[in-house]
Amino acid sequence: MSKQTKDAKHFDVDVKVRDFCSKSKLFFIIGFALILISLLSTFTGVDVALEFKGGTIITYSYTGDVDESSISKELTSLVGSTVKVQQGDSLDSDTKTLSLSFTSTEGEGTLPGQRGRAAGRQRR
DSSP, X not given: OOHHHHHHXXXXXXXXXXXXXXXXXXXXXXXXXXXXXXXXXXXXXXXXXXXXXXXEEEEEEEOSOOOHHHHHHHHHHHHSSOEEEEEEEOSSXXXXXXXXXXXXOTXXXXXXXXXXXXXXXXXX
């Protein structure tokens, strides 16, 4: 091999060495703090405020024309709660879709198993 080929294959690369082992004490403290925070939040409890409303969505396929407002009024009087009616087009055929959303406010503001805690807050 000539001297030119040897020089062409040699690259000066500045390699950075990260020494994680010398910082193991810092990583141990950070990990311990995260574990401690998660344990404390488990035992002290986190006040979760979910405003979940349940309900049902029913989708019908149809052909022809329908009146959304008359369907909504009729179903609202029949069911006794608000019914949201929404029209759309079916992607797989030439039919139209009609989505009926029945909402429920039962259990609003509480999660299952938190009824006692929520009731305790209301008494204060």
